[in-house]
Amino acid sequence: MNKQVMCEQCHKKVASAWVTKIEGSEVTKFSLCEDCLKAFSLKISINSQNLPLDSYFNCLNDKEFYPERLSNFKMCPKCQLSFADFMQTGLLGCPNCYQFFGQQLRPLLEEMHGSLEYKGKIPVWAPVTYVLNTELKALKNELFSLISQENYEAAALIRDKINTVKEKLTKA
Incomplete structure (x- = not known):
């Protein structure tokens, strides 16, 4: 995974902003945490006006912006x-x-x-017999589990569902 970049100013917190400072032909790039960024005295130009960086970030923090x-x-x-x-x-x-x-x-x-x-791994276009056979297999596993737990009432309901699915298979 990616390594967390630390603030180049305080060296204590994880950087959350990457600043590129351009002065003439000199380009300087550095990473700052939120606190150091707010304290940073860099001026930026917004709409041809020089505004302090914190004014710029105040408008960024505005939820309507x-x-x-x-x-x-x-x-x-x-x-x-x-x-x-x-x-x-x-x-x-x-x-x-x-x-x-x-x-x-x-x-x-x-x-x-x-x-x-999640609707399962079976594609919508799968043949009805495939879907019914998959359902039958799941019901048989559930029936076996209920019988081993001696839950015979629930097992009887599953048995009835198995019979219904078998009927649908013979008609398909």
Whole structure:
């Protein structure tokens, strides 16, 4: 997995921002934690006005200021993958990403698969006999388990379901 980058200013916290400073022809790149970034006295130009960096970040923290873009820059705390990186590659970085990006993944998964609920490995186009045979096998396993637990009432219900599935198989 990705190694966490430490702040180059305080060397105590994990960096959450990467700054590129350009002065003339000299380019300097460095990583800062949130606290050091806020304390940083760099001036930036927004709409041809020189504003302190903290003014810029105050408007970024405003929830009404393109919240859908801000969510793309959240990074998984385990592997440092951003949602923008996921959208570019189509690959999540670690198991934690599923939970961390869950709110953003749900609509994508629902659009791709038609549902958020797992429906099994059987494709929709599978022949009816295949589906019924698979169901029959699962019911027989459940029946065996219930009999071994001496749960005969539940086993009788499963036996009836098995008979119903067998009838459907003969008609199919």
